[in-house]
Amino acid sequence: MSEREVRPARGPDVAAIEAIWHACLREGAWEGVTRADVERDIGDVAEDPAGTIVVLEDGVVVGSLTTRTNDLSVAPGSRRRGHGRALLDAAVAQAGTRGEPYVLLYVPGGGDPPRHTPARSFAVATGMTYRATLTRMRRDGLGGLLELPAPPGVLLRPLGPDVDLEAYVSLINASFASHPTWFHVDTETVARAHAAPSFEADGIALVAPEDRQGAPVGFVRTYAEADDAGVAVGVVGHVGVLPGWRGRGLGRVLVRWALRRFAAQGLDRAELSVVAANADALHLYESEGFVTVVAWPQWSKDVPSAG
Ligand SMILES: CC(C)(COP(=O)(O)OP(=O)(O)OC[C@H]1O[C@@H](n2cnc3c(N)ncnc32)[C@H](O)[C@@H]1OP(=O)(O)O)[C@@H](O)C(=O)NCCC(=O)NCCS
Numbered sequence: 001m002s003e004r005e006v007r008p009a010r011g012p013d014v015a016a017i018e019a020i021w022h023a024c025l026r027e028g029a030w031e032g033v034t035r036a037d038v039e040r041d042i043g044d045v046a047e048d049p050a051g052t053i054v055v056l057e058d059g060v061v062v063g064s065l066t067t068r069t070n071d072l073s074v075a076p077g078s079r080r081r082g083h084g085r086a087l088l089d090a091a092v093a094q095a096g097t098r099g100e101p102y103v104l105l106y107v108p109g110g111g112d113p114p115r116h117t118p119a120r121s122f123a124v125a126t127g128m129t130y131r132a133t134l135t136r137m138r139r140d141g142l143g144g145l146l147e148l149p150a151p152p153g154v155l156l157r158p159l160g161p162d163v164d165l166e167a168y169v170s171l172i173n174a175s176f177a178s179h180p181t182w183f184h185v186d187t188e189t190v191a192r193a194h195a196a197p198s199f200e201a202d203g204i205a206l207v208a209p210e211d212r213q214g215a216p217v218g219f220v221r222t223y224a225e226a227d228d229a230g231v232a233v234g235v236v237g238h239v240g241v242l243p244g245w246r247g248r249g250l251g252r253v254l255v256r257w258a259l260r261r262f263a264a265q266g267l268d269r270a271e272l273s274v275v276a277a278n279a280d281a282l283h284l285y286e287s288e289g290f291v292t293v294v295a296w297p298q299w300s301k302d303v304p305s306a307g
Contacts, residue, residue: 002058002081003058003059004056004057004082004083004086005055005056005059006053006054006055006056006086006087006090007053007054008049008050008051008052008053009045009049009051009052009053009054009061009064010049010050011046011049013052013054013061013064014042014045014046016060017045017061017064018038018042020061020062020064021038021041021042021064021071021073022035022038023075023076024076025038027076029073029108029118029119030106030108031294032293032296034227034228036225036226036228040225041066041069041071043198044066044068044069045064045066047192047193047196048189048192051066051067051068052064052066053065053066053090053091053094054087055074055083055086055087057078057081057083062075062078063075063083063084063087064087065087065088065090065091065103065105067094067103067104070104070106070298071105072084072087072088072106074087084122084126085122085126088103088105088126088128091301092303092304096303096304100182100184100303101182101302101303102131102182102300102301102303103301103303104131104181104182104298104299105128105298105299105301106134106296106297106298107119107120107122107123107130107297107299108120108296108297109297110130126301127301128299128300128301129299129300130297130298131180131181131298131300132180132275132276132297132298133275133276133277133297133298134181134273134274134275134276134295134296134298135273135275135282135293135295136271136272136273136293136294136296137272137273137274137286137290137292138270138290138291138293139259139269139270139271139288139289139290139291140268140269141268141269142234142259142260142263142267142269142270143263143268145256145259145260145263146256147256147257147260148249148252148253148256149253150250150253151249151250151253153209153210153211154207154208154209154248154250155207155208155209155210156205156206156207156253156254156257157205157206157208157213158201158202158204158205158206159201159202159204159205159206160201161201163206163216164214165187165191166187167214168190168206168216168219169185169186169187169190171216171217171218171219171240172190172219172238172240173185174242174243175218175219175240175241175242175243176238176240178243179275179278180275180277180278181275181298181300198223200222200223200224203221203222203224203261204220204221204222205219205220205254205258206218206219207219207241207250207253207254217241217242217244217245217250218239218240218241218242218245218250218251218254219238219239219240219254220238220239220240220254220255220258221236221238221239222234222235222236222258222261223235223237224262227269231269232265232267233267233269233270233271234258234259234262234267234269234270234271235270235271235272236255236258236270236271236272239251239254239255239258239272239281241254246280251280251281251284252284252287255284255288256288258270259288270290271293272285272290273296275298
């Protein structure tokens with residue numbers, strides 16, 4: 001009998017996790033996921049190994065689960081031995097201790113007509129339920145976009161070194177509080193991301209009332225990354241506006257700022273991911289010239305309630 005161990009990942013496990021992810025890419029398990037996606041996500045794992053759970057069989061890493069990027073994968077030669085289930089159980093237990101409502105995973109397959117995949121069979125067998133569809137959208141051509149001024153009384157500015165990180169983190173969490181899928185960041189994670197060498201401080205813009213610059217009400221986070229052909233693409237990471245400030249065009253001002261920033265950097269394509277059920281956001285992006293490239297179903301496994 002082989003021995004299974006499930007534990008938080010450590011630095012030396014990152015290479016094995018990367019090899020498993022590349023194996024999943026090669027076998028075509030992850031529709032629409034690119035090598036560039038894998039490289040970015042593995043960079044995140046390397047920065048915070050303990051944010052990933054690994055399963056080992058006889059001391060060898062054979063699978064991993066990263067909640068931040070909704071990735072579960074088991075090495076092709078080690079499947080149907082309960083490793084996926086063991087990883088999911090560990091992630092659910094961890095989510096419970098953190099007060100999170102559920103574990104959300106990308107489950108390839110589905111659509112119309114439905115595509116039957118091992119991942120869907122796994123999701124059904126382990127009691128997961130379909131929750132949302134994340135769509136990747138793309139806009140080609142970024143030239144000639146006019147600047148959209150912020151409405152009267154509101155100023156847009158890049159996130160400067162003087163910005164209170166706590167205020168920025170609260171803004172992110174409050175903007176996403178009613179999001180179709182649960183999304184939450186903590187100050188420690190954001191501080192770590194901002195300390196990384198690849199961090200682009202001027203890639204974040206805030207909007208705030210003119211007379212309360214320390215209390216931002218909206219933000220957009222952008223960065224550039226190379227696609228699989230080595231061409232740099234502008235990525236709109238997140239856009240959020242506080243509920244009380246919606247419907248005044250701030251989201252569009254922020255998205256337009258991002259697109260113009262990419263154009264000024266010489267980029268010609270922009271990408272973003274949005275939950276399809278988030279109709280307001282979807283319409284905004286469509287009206288700013290984005291089209292859907294791929295749809296990724298997301299399923300969740302609830303944390304059992306304590307009561
Ligand atoms: C989906 C995946 C993570 C499952 O990992 P795994 O370790 O093989 O899963 P388990 O052995 O714990 O399987 C648990 C149950 O899921 C179901 N299941 C898993 N794979 C299945 C398949 N290929 N066909 C039918 N049912 C399957 C079975 O009911 C299984 O229980 P059983 O083996 O006792 O019948 C793995 O196939 C994988 O890495 N796929 C590529 C990456 C991917 O698609 N990730 C998304 C994951 S949601």
